[in-house]
Amino acid sequence: MSDQNYNFAYLDEQTKRMIRRAILKGLAIPGYQVPFASREMPMPYGWGTGGVQVSAATLTPDDTFKVIDQGADDTTNAVSIRKFFERTANVATTEETAKADVIQTRHRIPEAELREDQILVYQVPIPEPLRFLEPRETETRKMHALEEYGLMHVKLYEDISQHGAIATSYAYPVKVEGRYVMDPSPIPKFDNPKMDMPAIQLFGAGREQRIYAVPPYTKIVSLDFEDYPFEATKAEHACDLCGSTHSYLDEVILDDQGNRMFVCSDTDYCRSRRAAGHVGRLGTENELEASA
Amino acid sequence: MQAETSQFSGGFAAPAIDAAHAFRAAMNAMARPGKVFDIHGATPPSVISPAAGTLVLTLCDPETKVFLASDVDTPSLRAWITFHTGAPIVSPDEADFALGGWQALLPLEQYRIGTPEYPDRSATLIVDQPEFDTPNASLSGPGIKDHIAMGLPDVAQLQRNTVLFPLGLDLFFTAGSQIKALPRSSHISEKA
Amino acid sequence: MYVAVKGGERAIDNAHAWLAEERRGDTSVAELSTDQIREQLSLAVNRVMAEGSLYDPDLAALAIKQSRGDLIEAIFLIRAYRTTLPRFGASLPVETADMACDRRISATFKDVPGGQVLGPTFDYTHRLLDFKLAADGEVAPAATSEPRTEPTPHVTGFLGQDGLIQDETPSDETPRDITREPMSYPADRATRLQNLTRGDEGFILSLAYSTQRGYARNHAFVGELRIGKVAVEMEIPELGFAIEIGEMELTECETVNQFAGSKTEPPQFTRGYGLVMGQTERKAIAMALVDRALRWKELGEDFLGAAAQDEEFVLSHSDNIQATGFLEHIKLPHYVDFQAELELVRKLRAEAEQNVATKEAAE
Incomplete structure (x- = not known):
């Protein structure tokens, strides 16, 4: 049911135009963070207000919308955002990646490869990849302008000298089309290689008032060193429900003895594999529930 | 015979919905340089195409400054844009959006190209054409799988624009009810 | 046995229902009306209006009721509401020199034209719990007198006449609107003041306090503090002149700070400025101190490394809605x-x- 008290997709048209202009600039300058006058949304900063504003400016009533948080459609914040758009934009929603036109995500890229006609909207907490090395916006903006990314390489190198490896496991910085260093949002580095994709990727950081974008087929390179190449790692297990060996896994503690199981973080991917007859070490979830 | 649009008519029938669809076309165009998309919803005065008029209504408002090139700077278009968007009409060096035919929009050097800190503070050109140019260039870069052929009004000038990256101009090309785009990020080579 | 966490939607609905019940509290106790909140918790209402950036006591009272008295939550409700409101235009700048003052004091002069007016202040109350209030809150009417009709001149104006306080360059330029444009640095003073006036009272207070304790000390005196109502006027294009569309209560504080000067310029006092919606005296004074600290560059002072001088630090952390959202998101x-x-x-x-x-x- 659409809520008649608010404009389509909640935001007023002038706000949407402002966001839309920022999205176009973002697409034209891939990886550059476009300042935008983020509005106060009826949900807290830090809970996806940037992604929600980008989705609101992007959705049409013909779209089918999917929201995931940690790869799952049924986590509370994903449910809350999905409900918000059902109410304010009257859009159809789905949990199936393949059926979605616009997918808003927090912390994951779906396992299934996205298509040219799909749009992936990321929620971003801190859009500035250099922020934890240099807290001042005035400074980091200069660094981007001068393409001065030495500080980032020094940080990664210090990791190697201390730990013998690059100690960044999520929000792993990437270089976009050889120019801007970009924060891919806090996705696990396992997802980084997927960013070279046919779909449009839009990033919204509400509190920090930044929008950035990656057009389809844009070259995305995870920063690394020749002798310490980037590795897209995951738990070295198969999914205990669907048997997938290629998906990112959540580790679930089962009992007081510390027994664990590993399951796909992408709930739709896991469900569709099980529907297609794939079975993991612990059988299907239904069997598990039946035996519970 | 089609009646000429008055300044009050020719806007979106359903503003929020029409703008959402039109923006999708504009976004797809900017994200996929050289590809053509349908865009409609507005009926501007006949001096510009419906595609250009729709784009103006989708992106312009009192917060954006618009330059009208001499070939489209008519009282009727001024009145139409002012009534429907409230956008101030300005000189080229101040413009966020510049609208007109290619020749009338020149020289490109008169528009803002952004600053190293804020490359987004640049103008977007809406090049309105009777019909799109026949392909004379090959594009590659963000948004393009391998290569795409595109017709450009002046390859050499537009190559000079892309060299400015990350500064530079972004261009929409409109004709009839179709739109395509050339962002500053595309690499342009003369088509063999 | 592993069962994936499902039913997020039902859990959320149930949580909301429980929250509503908790908000109402014991149903054998009469329900609070928003009128009661507006009239009897007016300082809370004022804070919510000021930091919510929306002058509407009724809505602020509703927000306080809905938020169970959590003022930051109430401010959040107001902010989210105001974002959706269409803008019909902008008022003319309000003229605080014409304020009908309920309170007006100066610490820099024993007496001033227009007088020292204490007004409804806690200042000289003894902070003793009034147990009578628990049983019976009715009060005898306070003494009244004829209000002054002539304007109350600003105290700093007297210093200005003699060139003793630094002059501010007047400007008719429309200031940036921080709710419609993204913040960028360096920020001009109008932008900084907008940020401070809706910044968190606790944050601004603590920063101001830090300057008093020596972190970029600037020797502030309250040149004048005034609280009262001002007319809000708007130019109506069809009429061709401005009409009064309402009035609002404001608190204004001007501080007189340590003097600056050089061999070429004679020493002059400098100013800090605070202007906040409603009766919000603590905030207005604190704002003036922080404003003054942030002016180090334009006044040719040294950056002493103090937090209150650090524009990017102050402006990017003052907003309690941003702060609480990001802080609490780590629960997700x-x-x-x-x-x-x-x-x-x-x-x-x-x-x-x-x-x-x-x-x-x-x-």
């Missing part, structure tokens, strides 16, 4: 990132153990 699931860290730590440990083993074997 982060298990995907944690898993990535877990794998990394395991891998690094395995490698370290192997290195130790290899080293021992070699020895």
Whole structure:
């Protein structure tokens, strides 16, 4: 049911135009963070207000919308955002990646490869990849302008000298089309290689008032060193429900003895594999529930 | 015979919905340089195409400054844009959006190209054409799988624009009810 | 046995229902009306209006009721509401020199034209719990007198006449609107003041306090503090002149600060400025102190490394809606990132153990 008290997709048209202009600039300058006058949304900063504003400016009533948080459609914040758009934009929603036109995500890229006609909207907490090395916006903006990314390489190198490896496991910085260093949002580095994709990727950081974008087929390179190449790692297990060996896994503690199981973080991917007859070490979830 | 649009008519029938669809076309165009998309919803005065008029209504408002090139700077278009968007009409060096035919929009050097800190503070050109140019260039870069052929009004000038990256101009090309785009990020080579 | 966390939607609905019940409290106790909140908790209402950036006491009272008295939550409700409001235009600048003052004091002069007016202040109350109030809150009417009709001149104006206080360059330029434009640095003073006036009272207070304790001390005196109502006027294009569309209560504080000067310029006092919606005296004074501290560059002072001087630090952390949102978002699931860290730590440990083993074997 659409809520008649608010404009389509909640935001007023002038706000949407402002966001839309920022999205176009973002697409034209891939990886550059476009300042935008983020509005106060009826949900807290830090809970996806940037992604929600980008989705609101992007959705049409013909779209089918999917929201995931940690790869799952049924986590509370994903449910809350999905409900918000059902109410304010009257859009159809789905949990199936393949059926979605616009997918808003927090912390994951779906396992299934996205298509040219799909749009992936990321929620971003801190859009500035250099922020934890240099807290001042005035400074980091200069660094981007001068393409001065030495500080980032020094940080990664210090990791190697201390730990013998690059100690960044999520929000792993990437270089976009050889120019801007970009924060891919806090996705696990396992997802980084997927960013070279046919779909449009839009990033919204509400509190920090930044929008950035990656057009389809844009070259995305995870920063690394020749002798310490980037590795897209995951738990070295198969999914205990669907048997997938290629998906990112959540580790679930089962009992007081510390027994664990590993399951796909992408709930739709896991469900569709099980529907297609794939079975993991612990059988299907239904069997598990039946035996519970 | 089609009646000429008055300044009050020719806007979106359903503003929020029409703008959402039109923006999708504009976004797809900017994200996929050289590809053509349908865009409609507005009926501007006949001096510009419906595609250009729709784009103006989708992106312009009192917060954006618009330059009208001499070939489209008519009282009727001024009145139409002012009534429907409230956008101030300005000189080229101040413009966020510049609208007109290619020749009338020149020289490109008169528009803002952004600053190293804020490359987004640049103008977007809406090049309105009777019909799109026949392909004379090959594009590659963000948004393009391998290569795409595109017709450009002046390859050499537009190559000079892309060299400015990350500064530079972004261009929409409109004709009839179709739109395509050339962002500053595309690499342009003369088509063999 | 593992069962995936399902039913987020039902859990959310149930949580909301419980929240509503808790908000109402014991139903044998009469329900609070928003009128009661507006009239009897007016300082809370004022804070919500000021930091919510919306002058509407009724809505602020409703927000306080809905938020169970959590003022930051109430401010959030107001902010989210105001974002959706269409803008019909902008008022003319309000003229605080024409304020109908309920309170007006100066610390820099014993007496001033227009007089020292204490007004409804806690200042000289003894902070003793009034147990009578628990049983009966009715009060006898306070003494009244004829209000002054002539304007009350600003105290700093008297200093200005003699050139003793630094002059501010008047400007008719429309200031930026921080709710419609993204913040960028360096910010001009109008932008800084907008940020401070809706900044968190506690944050601004603490920063101001830090300047008094020596972190960029600027020797502030309250040149004048005034609280009262001002007319809000708007130019109506069809009429061709401005009409009064309402009035609002404001608190204004001008501080007189340490003088600056050089061999070429005679020494002059400098100013800090605070202007806040409603009766919000603590905030207005604090704002003036922080404003003054942030002016170090334009007044040719040194950057002493103090927090209150650091424009980017102050302006990017003053907003309590941004702050509380980001702070509280760490409650949201982060298990995907944690898993990535877990794998990394395991891998690094395995490698370290192997290195130790290899080293021992070699020895």
